[in-house]
Amino acid sequence: MERIISVLVENKFGVLARVAGLFSARGYNIESLSVAPTLDPTTSMITIVTAGDDRVIEQIMKQLNKVVEVLKVVDMTETSFLDRETALIKVHTRPEHRDEAIRIADIFRAKIVDSSPGTYTIEVTGDVDKVEALINMLKPLGIKELIRTGRVAIAREAKLPSRREQQAAKA
Amino acid sequence: MKKAGAEIFVESLKQEGAKVIFGIPGGVVLKLFDVLHQQKDVEVVLTRHEQGAAHMAEGYAKATGKAGVVLVTSGPGMTNIVTGLADAYMDSIPIVAFTGQVSTALIGNDAFQEADNVGISRPCTKHNVLVKDVNDLARTIKEAFYIATTGRPGPVLVDIPKDVSTNKAEFKYPDKVSLRGYNPTYEGNKHQIKQAAEEIMQAKKPVIYVGGGALFSDAADEVLELAEITQIPVTMTLMGLSSFPGTHPLSMGMLGMHGGYWSNMAMHHADLLIAVGARFDDRVTGKLSDFCPEARVIHVDIDPTSIKKNVHAHIPIVGDVRTVLRQLNVLLRSMDGNQSDLKEQRRPWRSQIEEWKRTHPLRYHQDEKVTKPQYVIEKLFEITKHDGIVATDVGQHQMWAAQYFKGTKPRTFITSGGLGTMGFGFPAALGAQKAYPDRLVMCITSEGSFQMNLQELAVAAEYKLPVKIVLINNQFHGMVRQWQDLFYEGRYASSYLGKIPDFVKLADAYGIHGLRALKPAEVEPVIREGLKHKGPVLMDFHVDPFENCYPMIPAGGAHHEMVLEDPPELRKAQKSGATKKKAEEGEGVLPA
Numbered sequence: 001m002e003r004i005i006s007v008l009v010e011n012k013f014g015v016l017a018r019v020a021g022l023f024s025a026r027g028y029n030i031e032s033l034s035v036a037p038t039l040d041p042t043t044s045m046i047t048i049v050t051a052g053d054d055r056v057i058e059q060i061m062k063q064l065n066k067v068v069e070v071l072k073v074v075d076m077t078e079t080s081f082l083d084r085e086t087a088l089i090k091v092h093t094r095p096e097h098r099d100e101a102i103r104i105a106d107i108f109r110a111k112i113v114d115s116s117p118g119t120y121t122i123e124v125t126g127d128v129d130k131v132e133a134l135i136n137m138l139k140p141l142g143i144k145e146l147i148r149t150g151r152v153a154i155a156r157e158a159k160l161p162s163r164r165e166q167q168a169a170k171a
Numbered sequence: 172m173k174k175a176g177a178e179i180f181v182e183s184l185k186q187e188g189a190k191v192i193f194g195i196p197g198g199v200v201l202k203l204f205d206v207l208h209q210q211k212d213v214e215v216v217l218t219r220h221e222q223g224a225a226h227m228a229e230g231y232a233k234a235t236g237k238a239g240v241v242l243v244t245s246g247p248g249m250t251n252i253v254t255g256l257a258d259a260y261m262d263s264i265p266i267v268a269f270t271g272q273v274s275t276a277l278i279g280n281d282a283f284q285e286a287d288n289v290g291i292s293r294p295c296t297k298h299n300v301l302v303k304d305v306n307d308l309a310r311t312i313k314e315a316f317y318i319a320t321t322g323r324p325g326p327v328l329v330d331i332p333k334d335v336s337t338n339k340a341e342f343k344y345p346d347k348v349s350l351r352g353y354n355p356t357y358e359g360n361k362h363q364i365k366q367a368a369e370e371i372m373q374a375k376k377p378v379i380y381v382g383g384g385a386l387f388s389d390a391a392d393e394v395l396e397l398a399e400i401t402q403i404p405v406t407m408t409l410m411g412l413s414s415f416p417g418t419h420p421l422s423m424g425m426l427g428m429h430g431g432y433w434s435n436m437a438m439h440h441a442d443l444l445i446a447v448g449a450r451f452d453d454r455v456t457g458k459l460s461d462f463c464p465e466a467r468v469i470h471v472d473i474d475p476t477s478i479k480k481n482v483h484a485h486i487p488i489v490g491d492v493r494t495v496l497r498q499l500n501v502l503l504r505s506m507d508g509n510q511s512d513l514k515e516q517r518r519p520w521r522s523q524i525e526e527w528k529r530t531h532p533l534r535y536h537q538d539e540k541v542t543k544p545q546y547v548i549e550k551l552f553e554i555t556k557h558d559g560i561v562a563t564d565v566g567q568h569q570m571w572a573a574q575y576f577k578g579t580k581p582r583t584f585i586t587s588g589g590l591g592t593m594g595f596g597f598p599a600a601l602g603a604q605k606a607y608p609d610r611l612v613m614c615i616t617s618e619g620s621f622q623m624n625l626q627e628l629a630v631a632a633e634y635k636l637p638v639k640i641v642l643i644n645n646q647f648h649g650m651v652r653q654w655q656d657l658f659y660e661g662r663y664a665s666s667y668l669g670k671i672p673d674f675v676k677l678a679d680a681y682g683i684h685g686l687r688a689l690k691p692a693e694v695e696p697v698i699r700e701g702l703k704h705k706g707p708v709l710m711d712f713h714v715d716p717f718e719n720c721y722p723m724i725p726a727g728g729a730h731h732e733m734v735l736e737d738p739p740e741l742r743k744a745q746k747s748g749a750t751k752k753k754a755e756e757g758e759g760v761l762p763a
Contacts, residue, residue: 010352014289014301021294062476068298068318068353 197244225255230602261589384448417577594623
């Protein structure tokens with residue numbers, strides 16, 4: 001199952017390497033990763049998207065907690081949360097496609113942030129489904145380049161069923 | 172007044188109470204060594220290889236409980252201690268390793284003797300830091316010692332660039348450490364402890380299974396008390412040996428792959444397992460799906476990652492072993508004053524264990540011709556009355572030492588368990604001897620392991636460290652040869668050490684007393700003479716090259732599937748001399 005793990009760490013060099021090392025040492029891939037300082041500039045939040053069996057993830061979470069510079073570890077999957085990512089998509093636009101590209105961007109409430117005679121660069125923010133749906137729509141036009149930020153996640157204030165429970169209910 | 176980084180370094184060591192530092196100088200640490208040279212409080216032991224320094228620090232730490240300190244130069248100096256760091260990390264040994272680094276301006280430039288010290292050591296240290304500013308040095312050293320010695324202990328590396336050791340800063344050693352991400356739990360959860368106590372009183376076939384954690388937290392008294400109040404037999408892991416008196420009637424000795432038949436059978440039939448500072452290593456558990464099939468598990472450990480890692484714990488208790496056992500013992504005493512009842516209740520279980528012990532004891536057959544390795548070790552412990560500190564290397568001799576060692580004092584059995592580092596024993600013995608110059612320190616080793624760090628004979632001679640080296644010379648990587656006999660149809664691939672030095676001459680070359688025993692009759696006189704000698708001694712015992720270590724749980728087997736002796740076809744091959752011939756096809760001559 002996909003897991004989103006938030007790791008609050010000291011904002012110091014070397015910490016990210018230690019955190020990432022716990023995954024790589026077990027042959028686990030990090031699907032996406034985002035790191036940035038929090039409101040308190042001495043700390044950073046690392047958001048990691050990974051997949052793995054529960055036992056290994058539990059072990060990794062315990063190991064993360066053991067790292068001296070790690071302050072807090074939360075498995076977001078066990079909570080109800082919002083997650084977002086941003087993508088910048090550079091699409092080829094032949095003259096006959098330029099209107100179509102704008103329409104698609106509009107539907108997804110995406111913005112065109114750069115333009116050249118042969119391309120548009122479209123910026124989109126949303127959950128994974130939305131970003132991927134947009135990418136799929138743009139593919140026929142020809143995507144020249146695509147950059148995604150990796151996801152960030154924040155817990156909802158209102159208590160709702162966790163992501164894991166939602167997935168279980170669906171299944 | 173401002174001080175140079177090197178002065179801050181030495182002052183900080185003094186503040187931490189470090190008395191000795193093991194290491195070798197080099198370009199970027201010259202300033203550190205120069206300041207060390209001009210004072211008397213911290214002694215420098217110049218080892219002959221950096222790996223030796225790391226293992227000496229480990230031996231020192233294991234014997235004393237204090238952090239062992241290492242100082243080496245950048246590049247190869249650092250890479251040479253990696254084995255020691257990995258060993259200390261696996262076995263939770265507090266060492267603080269200081270490594271030199273090229274000047275901050277040169278880092279990343281492929282400078283002479285540059286290596287990414289923190290990068291290389293990251294997966295094998297509990298914590299590591301590159302100090303980029305001399306103003307951070309004192310605090311970093313304080314934190315390093317604190318992290319190394321608290322919680323689950325482990326190695327910490329502090330990387331000091333050359334300019335940081337020469338730059339100046341105000342020196343003020345911090346009084347205390349504040350690390351918001353590091354707060355080990357010491358007290359156990361009261362509710363869990365109560366539940367544990369209740370289950371302990373109810374259990375009919377309980378076993379206490381003690382690991383190295385009991386030694387790190389100085390909990391030998393508490394383990395003894397727990398065993399005696401509850402009359403529960405105690406088995407120890409390799410790392411836990413000496414945490415409970417080996418001569419005590421409740422002691423079952425070591426468990427696991429080469430543990431006693433009785434202790435493994437007790438594990439297999441137990442209805443309650445009280446795991447204390449142990450981590451359910453695969454050499455202990457054997458096949459996990461058949462591990463303690465009937466037992467409920469209480470697991471006390473300071474490291475939450477050890478709990479439920481391999482084996483499910485019904486009652487997990489995160490906390491310091493000594494603190495938790497004190498809480499538990501108080502509760503157990505209050506629950507039942509009537510010890511004779513409890514003794515009665517445990518009687519059938521204990522007599523069952525005695526029965527297993529009686530029918531399947533440790534055994535070997537000693538004749539008059541060829542010395543059995545077990546005989547040497549058994550004699551050694553008989554003569555020393557199990558008193559003294561033992562450091563072992565890795566392999567067959569290590570397992571025999573573990574089987575026959577019945578030490579009564581904590582921290583007297585020093586061995587490389589997790590990483591299984593050949594070459595560990597001798598420098599570790601030197602480190603222990605450095606800590607306790609007046610105690611008897613023995614190194615039980617073999618010709619294979621000893622040759623991996625024999626350069627430290629110079630340290631024994633120079634620093635007058637009277638370690639008694641008991642070298643079990645079977646001309647093979649014995650454990651490898653054993654597995655080749657059992658699982659690879661006796662093909663001795665690279666296990667026969669044909670060209671073995673004359674160890675007596677070798678010792679002599681270093682100015683160390685050397686002795687040799689070729690026959691069984693010479694074993695006891697050599698041990699006695701060696702022990703009588705004031706300085707370091709190397710005793711070379713030529714033993715049966717084909718003796719195998721039993722009992723044994725074959726890889727993938729469970730506790731009740733122990734193999735007790737050589738299979739008949741192997742015995743036949745040995746009798747006919749086929750095994751011997753095979754070995755001789757290489758270079759070298761076996762003893763007559």
